[in-house]
Amino acid sequence: MLTGLLELEGIAMASCRVLLISGDMTRLLESTTTDDSGVFRFAVTDATQSRVVVLAKIAHPVLSISYRTIDLAIHGLGPHRISIDSTTELFHSLRGHVVSDEPRPPYVLVHIDPVRLTGIPEPLEKFFRTVDENVIDSWFSQVRVEGESFELRVQNGTYRIDAQYFTKRDSQLDEGSHNYSLRQATVDGEQTIELGSAFGSFTLDIERDRQVEMKLGAIETDD
Numbered sequence: 001m002l003t004g005l006l007e008l009e010g011i012a013m014a015s016c017r018v019l020l021i022s023g024d025m026t027r028l029l030e031s032t033t034t035d036d037s038g039v040f041r042f043a044v045t046d047a048t049q050s051r052v053v054v055l056a057k058i059a060h061p062v063l064s065i066s067y068r069t070i071d072l073a074i075h076g077l078g079p080h081r082i083s084i085d086s087t088t089e090l091f092h093s094l095r096g097h098v099v100s101d102e103p104r105p106p107y108v109l110v111h112i113d114p115v116r117l118t119g120i121p122e123p124l125e126k127f128f129r130t131v132d133e134n135v136i137d138s139w140f141s142q143v144r145v146e147g148e149s150f151e152l153r154v155q156n157g158t159y160r161i162d163a164q165y166f167t168k169r170d171s172q173l174d175e176g177s178h179n180y181s182l183r184q185a186t187v188d189g190e191q192t193i194e195l196g197s198a199f200g201s202f203t204l205d206i207e208r209d210r211q212v213e214m215k216l217g218a219i220e221t222d223d
Helices: 122-127
Strands: 002-008 017-022 028-033 039-042 051-058 062-071 080-084 091-100 108-117 130-132 141-145 149-155 157-165 179-187 191-194 202-206 210-219
Touching: 002 017, 002 051, 002 062, 017 122, 028 039, 028 130, 051 080, 051 122, 062 080, 062 108, 091 108, 108 122, 108 149, 141 149, 149 157, 157 210, 179 202, 202 210
Parallel strands: 002 080, 062 149, 091 210
Antiparallel strands: 002 039, 017 028, 017 051, 051 062, 091 149, 108 141, 108 157, 157 179, 157 202, 179 191, 179 210
16 A cells, blocks of 8 residues: 655645656546645555656645655555645735626635646646546636635646636526636736636736736626
8 A cells, every 4th residue: 555645834735636656747646635634545555566756735824836746665554644835936926916897706716726836747747637547627726706716825837727607597697697718817916817708818927926806797698
């Protein structure tokens, strides 16, 4: 049994997805979730069989992906510790401000998906939203914003971001209620990105602290 421990700032992280990937970074071998003590386990019994990659993902309270290459013949079955420190220069603050057409939705769901991350090999990018061999998450991180602003600590890299409020078809909405999608994003008060279609998204390089204003507009949906 291959075992390990996932920590953030020395605190064990429960309920985080961890993947076991082939040493050539092409195949998902197994996936699991850390337990209440931050421990993960994989059904590997032969410590001499090959080299493997362990990919650990944290979506809250920071956004981070870390990997470790393990030569089982040299390093053994563990426990292997993966420790993440979000206070280093590899992490930055993402501050978001949400505005919308009136009436405002009761909350907004902001989705933040890593596209590429500093220090993570390109072949591992296809596993960022992988759950298991049959399931891909719709998003990496979902932030529910009930006020106007949010702030996250985010690993250095490029992200795809969208925001929306979508609950029902038009025919089921109460009078005066609407669904909303992202229409415009303004980065650091300078660059404005227009979204050409409903349910659009934009990409953002986060290599330093960033501020984003996201404007939502009411949309019509098919019955």
